[in-house]
């Protein structure tokens with residue numbers, strides 16, 4: 001063991017060897033020294049614990065390379081780009097929507113320069129940060145007024161707090177949803193101070209159920225889009241168009257939490273059943289809330305549109321200050337919304353919308369291209385094939401509906417890492433790649449891969465396999 005310790009290179013020798021490594025050029029000297037010291041400490045620990053048994057493992061060239069890799073890993077930011085090969089378009093864990101270049105540029109501009117965030121350029125006086133998206137939201141949705149906040153959970157919270165605190169809100173039992181990350185309608189309702197008045201049964205709710213629940217204590221009728229699950233079989237939901245006259249008769253606001261909130265009608269792309277924001281407004285909803293970064297394809301935001309008197313009350317709520325939208329988001333949101341003025345352009349340049357509506361033939365072609373790249377680099381280790389499969393929209397939109405795609409499937413030949421082992425190794429590459437496995441294959445879905453990422457997929461597979 002003593003001999004093993006003597007085989008370790010001195011700190012300065014490692015530092016000298018690493019000095020010429022371009023991947024470490026940006027690392028401050030003191031941090032590099034710390035990285036080397038802790039690398040050598042780790043080796044001493046391995047020797048003590050008997051994990052290092054062969055002097056070959058202490059070859060200096062080998063140690064320098066290992067130390068360079070661990071030092072480089074220590075310099076990387078914690079929050080990083082990843083490659084999404086899962087085919088889940090609005091993947092909440094991987095950052096939901098990618099921004100269109102116009103939106104990313106607008107956000108960068110807002111960071112790099114001063115702006116008229118809360119400054120009115122016509123009067124030279126203080127202005128409102130909400131003014132930047134007001135006209136465009138009115139135009140796109142047909143609503144009288146609009147407000148934007150930090151996210152849709154906040155939008156629902158402030159809407160209920162403003163319109164129903166201390167009073168009852170009628171909701172169908174079939175719509176008491178939980179969205180991932182602990183957003184639950186009953187809990188958000190409790191936080192807002194509103195009192196949940198459940199009506200109907202899990203699978204069926206009728207207009208008379210709402211009608212019978214209305215008392216002098218009622219403050220609003222709430223409809224929640226059951227965005228991440230579907231009730232099938234013997235079911236009945238009360239439509240917005242049926243609920244609105246009831247609200248009018250009792251002078252109660254009808255609120256709809258649309259969840260994803262798309263401005264695009266996806267019916268012609270084989271995805272019926274998601275109501276658009278425009279439709280909800282046209283059907284008479286008094287307040288509609290939805291997310292900016294789900295199917296809309298913008299930055300994280302909560303958008304509230306509806307009747308002027310309700311939106312004005314929500315805007316004045318002091319809670320609004322606590323959940324306010326920041327300038328980068330606002331810039332990216334306005335740029336995204338502006339793209340929707342030309343719906344066909346929106347479909348092609350907003351990445352989320354483009355990925356959802358990608359043509360099956362285009363996906364098959366991309367899969368073949370990726371497969372032929374990988375066949376070369378993985379020859380002898382994996383068989384590479386293309387198979388029909390399904391992608392998901394994700395983010396609680398179009399639940400349970402599969403989007404047809406073509407997957408690239410990698411199956412190990414003798415001696416190669418198993419699909420699960422390969423999946424784990426791909427999380428350590430630069431950038432990491434997230435994929436799924438099924439049966440005996442690792443699956444790569446081209447739907448969520450940009451054209452210029454295909455080469456990168458091949459590169460990181462090489463890294464994962466130790467090249």
Ligand SMILES: *Cc1c(COP(=O)(O)O)cnc(C)c1O
Nearest residue numbers: 151152153179227259260291396
């Ligand atoms: C996603 C979702 C929310 C939460 O929206 P965030 O923007 O993630 O805060 C609320 N309600 C429904 C129905 C949803 O689908």
